Amino acid sequence: MKKLGGVRLSHHKGTQDFKTVRLPLPKTVVIPMVMNMGAPCTPFVKPGDSVLVGQKIGDTDAFMSVPVHSSVSGTVKAVSDIKLANGRSCKAVTIETDGNQTVSEEVKPPVVNSKEDFVSAVKQCGLTGLGGAGFPTHIKLCPKTPVDTLVINGAECEPYITSDYREMMECPDDIIEGIRLILKWLNIPKAYIGIENNKPEAIKLLTEKVEKYPEISVYTLPSTYPQGAEKVMIYNVLGRIVGEGQLPSDQGVIVSNISTAAEIHRYIKTGMPLTERRVTVDGDIVSKPCNVIVPVGTSVREVLDFAGCDTERLKKLILGGPMMGMCGFDLEAPLGKSSNAVLAFEKISEPKETNCIRCGRCIKACPLKLMPTELEKAYHARDIKALQKLKVNLCMNCGCCTYVCPASRKLAEINQLAKALLPRT
Amino acid sequence: MNNLTVSPSPHVKGSMSTQRIMLCVLVSLLPAVIASCIIFGLRALLLILLCMAASACFEGVTRIIMKREQTITDLSAAVTGLLLALNLPVTIPFWQAIIGCFIAIVIVKQLFGGLGQNFANPAIVGRIVLMLSFTTNMTTWAIPFNWNVNENMPAGATGSIEIAGNTVFTGPTPLVTETASYKDLFLGNVGGCIGETCALALLIGGIYLIIRGIISPVTPVAFIGTVALLNLIAGNDVLYQLLSGGLILGAFFMATDYVTTPVTSLGKLIFGIGCGVITFLIRQFGSYPEGVSFSILLMNIVTPYIDAFTMTKPLGAKKIKKEAE
Known part of the structure; x- marks a missing residue:
């Protein structure tokens, strides 16, 4: 079996030996109606409603979606539009917590027979x-x-x-x-x-x-x-x-x-639905890196404050891992179901892009055996046929090519832009 | 509120840079530089420094004239200058060496767009142009260790030339005499370009580059292996052929140039074999005693075709159906 490419990274797993701690209940949570791939949910609740932990507050008939539950008990303050880290906007329910975390009656073990x-x-x-x-x-x-x-x-x-x-x-x-x-x-x-x-x-x-x-x-x-x-x-x-x-x-x-x-x-x-999850908080300005159980909808700021991050010095906020995570632009943005990490950095390097020297490191690193250097040329030439032949559609944006490039070319980014050029099938 | 930087992933970057790669190549050539100074004397060092400085100057000035970003600091011009110097005989007039640098940096590299855009190895073309323009100077080989100005003509010398008031005795390349001992060939006690004679120093540098992951072993192994195999078939002295001339220098340091050679391992294999075949043909049948630089240049030219022929097959990719015309 032929070995696939990939890169060796510094692991930086400094939080691995710390027992998970629980975040003190935030005063408010903002629960987005989109926290997964697929259709957005429609919120059931309106401002003034009281909600309990585990209560369903949004759902949709679409198969490619899952319902949204309240992660806290309290009062709905607003149902408004928010902007997500990926740039899209969606409805979100703002709930002021009452501190009791009363569990909803809806929460009971499901009967599973088939x-x-x-x-x-x-x-x-x-x-x-x-x-x-x-x-x-x-x-x-x-x-x-x-x-x-x-x-x-x-x-x-x-x-x-x-x-x-x-x-x-x-x-x-x-x-x-x-x-x-x-x-x-x-x-x-x-x-x-x-x-x-x-x-x-x-x-x-x-x-x-x-x-x-x-x-x-x-x-x-x-x-x-x-x-x-x-x-x-x-x-x-x-x-x-x-x-x-x-x-x-x-x-x-x-x-x-x-x-x-x-x-x-x-x-x-x-029967308790997914209303909280474990999040790794780390980064060079996080003084108490940790794994913390966070109610869905908690703001990034809340989590960073808990981990002793001096947010005044923050230059780059990464939601997820450093290889594939997205940059956050708003400390008030809520953490959703798939937020596995919040990384805060002060030191960021932005190396200058120089000419491709055809070293082939990107080709060696690509786990799917794509040719990022050739893809980049095809993208700049807007050569759709070549992009298809080089299978840019297979790129999963793992970032290995950009990581290894000695000329600091933004190969993974180019691949995502190139995908947008492909005709829709 | 401070401004947050938003950029696409990945947010971390490996430590390898073009400059570091070039620095590694310079370091790997250090043994050859030292060997050349020991064998051919101070003038070899002067020649090396001159070529590196001239190349860097040509690079800098061209970038200024072309109103492009300055690229001296990526050290690629220094590498080209060093490689060209190592491919020159110690007795070459300095002005001719500078012309070689001009050809390499300005004509072959910068006029095509700078690093990464040139289709042929600049140092190789620089050497070939000098070879064709100043054939006598480029094929006059100083006898090793005679830079202390010997009174008597050393063994093997067939002539002498005056350099800066000193007499330097010269003789033919071991590729012509075919009489040097393996030990002399291995340690560099033979006539030749300043950087090509000491196989030991070159091998140390080549292995260093392979261990550091800068070059793939495929090209030099394929190149040298092919030359060995063909010489074996032709009934020549295989080891003698491998150790003499510019084969080792070319195989490890010139045929592995990223820009002008194929990107995939299969491509590198084809490239190496092609170089080996052409080198053998020129040495065996051509009128030139040495064919390494021509072979690399010729293979540089077919590199785009090798690349097109050796594209990787992405994991699980479906074949694209040919459109009905």
């Missing part, structure tokens, strides 16, 4: 992939083709982020039970938990935990970025290639983030 019940329960949990991309989980659980393997993604290949690692160290039983639920209801015979070898403690712990379940094994991955990319993980764990235009299920695989699996178990057991 695959349909299970999938619907996962949807009602409001669950989206907790790894960062925010793909609605229930859709993954409805493959159109037979699936023989579940791959649980515990790679956490981005620098700084340790929220999945803390999940593995603190809630290994939830993870295992979540995996068993998926295996049971989807009738999948085998599960692999893929973990990068820079997390030996997690590998050891989970290997012990899965000993009594022969259908689950832990698979050690090399710690080269991007192990956690779906296609890369499937290739490295199973040797299967997810082809162009295919879903993992076309190769008989479902990939799920490890914290997502644990969340499935917690919901089935307690």
